[in-house]
Amino acid sequence: MKRKDMLRALLTSTAATEDPPAPPVMSERRVGSGAVRAMGLDLDRLAQDARKAEALERQAANGQLVLDVDPALVDPSFAEDRVARTGDAEFRTLVESIRISGQQVPVLLRPHPEAKGRYQVAYGHRRVAAAAELGLPVRAMVRPMSDTDLVVAQGKENAERRNLSFIERALFAAELEARGFDRPTLMAALSAHPAEMSRYLSVARDIPRWVVRAIGPAPKAGRPRWLVLAGLLQADGAPETVRHLIEQPAFLAAATNRRFEMVIAALRRSPEEAKHGDPALVRAPSGEILLRLERDHLGLRITAVEQVAPGFCAFLEERLPDLVAEFHSQASLGDGDDRRDPSGA
Known part of the structure; x- marks a missing residue:
């Protein structure tokens, strides 16, 4: 028998001793209905939406997400950092810029710690006010922050933009101290070293808030001049003098500087000088005070402000002899009045 025939016989005899194979079972074929397919698509969309929501939540937590927020839902920071937020020409310029070009730089908000559904400003108060005035949503980054995180972010933004005057920084430091923040937090918020922080707090303690608010931010008045004002306010009757002044129409109409x-x-x-009224002022083309002319019982005192027009004082000194000579020349052509040299010669 051939080898292949022997193999066939062996397989045939083995198969004969086994149970016959069971008839094949036809597998059930599932045919998805339209409703089932739609449900699958909905589940896919829900999963995608959940992933997007998680990503947005992570972005919001990191302050990376820029949202459009209704300004009516935004409250100011608990720490005041400006004497006047909307009462100056710079604010009007900001409003016009946003009206024309839109808000280019987002503000930083945190979810309000006490009012659900509202926000609190870390920085960008003026942009929020401008958006509210224009009836626009404010573009904002929203980030959960502690009180300390908020004031540090607020102070650093102000330091980087350099748009707070000395007295505004001093009042900001004093308010943070009054709210119980420690000195390291104050220094971090204002990017100030210990000696500078002490000067801020000293000026803020010595000048009453009502005086600062009456004057305004006065950006051209630095620490030395505010220290001078603090010293002058210690004199008897000084507060009454200031109260009388700030009620005058000329004061109310004047700019902060x-x-x-x-x-x-x-x-x-x-008191004797006060009888002669306010000094006469001569202004430079920029509008700044260049000369102050004050009369008293001795005569006329002229004060020139060198920093307004560098070199002007030297120019004035050089021309004074010519003015004296011109005066005497005109006097000699006059009607013989007895006129004396102002120098006493």
Whole structure:
């Protein structure tokens, strides 16, 4: 028998001794209905939406997500950092810029710690106010923050933009101290070293808030001049002098730097000088005070402000002899009046 025949016989005999194979079972074929397919698509969409929501939540937590927020839902920071947020020409410029070009730089908000559904500003108060005035949503990054995180972010933004005056920084430091923040937090918020922080707090303690708010931010008045004002306010009757001044129409109509000058001038005048009224002022083309002319019982005192027009004082000194000569020349052509040399010669 051939080898292949032997193999066939062996397989045939083995198969004969086994149970016959069971008939094949036809597998059930599932045919998805339209409803089932739609349910699958819905589940896929829900999963995608959940992943997107998680990503947005992570972005919001990191302050990376820029949202459009209704300004009516935004409250200011608990720490005041400006004497006047909307009462100056710079704010009007900001409003016009946003009206024309839109808001380019987002503000930083946190979910309000006490009012659900509302927000609190870390920085960007003026942009929020401008958006509210224009009836626009404010573009904002929203990030959960502690009180300390908020004031540090607020202070650092102000330091980087350099748009707070000395007295505003001083009041910001004093308010944070009054709210119980420690000195390291104050220094971090204002990017100030210990000695500088001490000066901020000293000026803020020595000048009443009502005086600062009456004057305004006075960005051209630095620490030395605010220290001068603090010293002048210690004199007897000084607060009453300032209260009388800030009620005057001329004071109310003046810009903030001019108001500072007016307060200093009023406190420096003696009672005798006060009888002669306010000093006459000569302004440079920029509008800044260049010359101050003050009359008293001795005559006329002229004060030139060198920093307004560098070199002007030297120019004035050089021209004074010519003015004296011109005066004498005109006097000699006059009607013989007895006119004396102002120098006493």
